[in-house]
Amino acid sequence: MNPEKNNYDIVLFCGGRGTRLSEKTREMPKPLIELGEYPILWHIMKIYAHNNFNKFVLTLGYKGEMIVDYFLNQYNLTQNLCVKLSDIKIPPAKDDWDISFVQTGIESKTAKRLHICREYIKSETFMATYGDGVADINLESLLKRHKILKEKHGIIATITITRPYSKYGIVKLNEDFVDSFREKPQMDEYINVGFMVLEKEIFDYINEDEDVMFEETLQKIADDGKLGFYIHDGFWHAMDTYKDYEELNEIWKVDPKWKIWND
Template sequence: MDDLKNFLGRESLTVSEAMRQIDGNQHKILFLTDDRQRLIGCVTDGDIRRFLLSGGAMSAPVLAAANRHPKSAKNMTEARALYHRKDYIVIPVIDGDGVIIDLFAGEQDEWQRPRNPLRIPVVINAGGRGTRLDPFTRVLPKPLIPVGELPIIELIMREYQRYACSDFHIIVNYKKELMKAYFADNERQYHISWYDEEQPLGTGGGLSLLKGKLHSTFFFANCDALLTSNYESIVKFHRENGNAITMVCAYKNINIPYGVVEMGPGGVITGMKEKPLMSFLTNTGIYLVEPEVVDDLTDGEAIGFPDIVERQRQKGRRVAVFPVPENDWMDMGQISELEKMRERLYGE
């Protein structure tokens, strides 16, 4: 396991601060302590997601989203028995004063439990020119740019295959023959249906090529975003809420390196914040979509998928956000992000 300190946070943290700390450990959980280091609660990324979806704010105290009665054990033997009794993530071991002295998270590699099969079709939009990755994309289409040992599109496909999602529909345009040739020679067999754009149709218009091909909920993804969240949770949220579209969004946290001043009428200072932390949701380019959304598209219309989302909203259909932690999303759409992605995936 990571160092114990990576799993401990003070009760005074905000939701935003706790989320950043949760992102720093592999089990996505934070145990909250008082000023005497005693265990008083715990919070997971799922707890924070439910709190935010219910209307909670990132600036709220983390205790508002936390479980105030977490399970704990007095020794490792008790922790092991408790861990296997129910589907717990981590069991803290506390001393007689309630101070956390150790954690039990299962035996080696036990935390990597197999994913439940979803068997949902996956549509990947791979037709863009990838201008942000110029000059690399003068030679290769963006989906085939390697990140370590594999091109980004294959990394994305393998993540879906972990959930038994193996029916791939790929929309292509720019350098499409290179794309098809790569998979034709690939030693790992993929079940792929190809859809050729005759002209650029934007991030959403290419879906019109799939009319009549999809008859159930499907994933729709850009070819430059890798998501490591629990896909099963996304599907459950989508179906339980009856969404036409679920947009996966990541919380981004940015420290402004300046003092921020708020000004009122006449130049009066109404507030000041020194190097504030700004939090906002950003679209990852990954969605769950119902087939009737495809049926509504106009053949040959160039349109961005965010505009399709807005049209569905205007029709009165439910469109919603599924928020994920910042570290669950890797974006390789810019050259500066390629090296960061490689380091995260391969630890080099």
């Protein structure tokens, strides 16, 4: 593993309300929703840490104090430990992560959140993703693809795309009859699933006085011919709804494809 990778900052969008998952987000921020015994945010960070990316910038918003509390006061208690009651000292967490907790506003949209945490991003090239999606992504290949596109075309952002499976069966009709039926086929169109590599030049496209989604920023970059893509053909799943929450937790029990780490 290339030790240079430690120099890349990873921005994780953690501030949204997650209204489509209100069954859980009434009580906690979406990134803290449990996937197995740990929050989905932890799973995302483990994916990066497995590839030797250990510097994280969390853009906090809705119930952001709960995310801070989890890492400062709860996470280190999930391991086995021994204490002397007359002199209690809680051991440090087993993951050696460098985390910046940045308060980016309760209602801010993602582009504004990214701009607010700009001063905490030290590397000229950095990575970013959403706090609700997991994948068995090859981050080394993603970074290599970005570097090639940057040198060849001058791109300043690379997004990861994949072809999702339809949530519904597709029916083809022939006059009065059903010609064919396909149960939840893979769609032809690609979608952006996060896991982005970005250059600091993207901040030239973000107006600090505007409050817009980062996807609008990406469109501006695409209009200038500076947005690249990386195709991910493996597993990806987001936790958007309660059904997604149930599906991901079932997958975690049976075959967690995104668990690329060993411990």
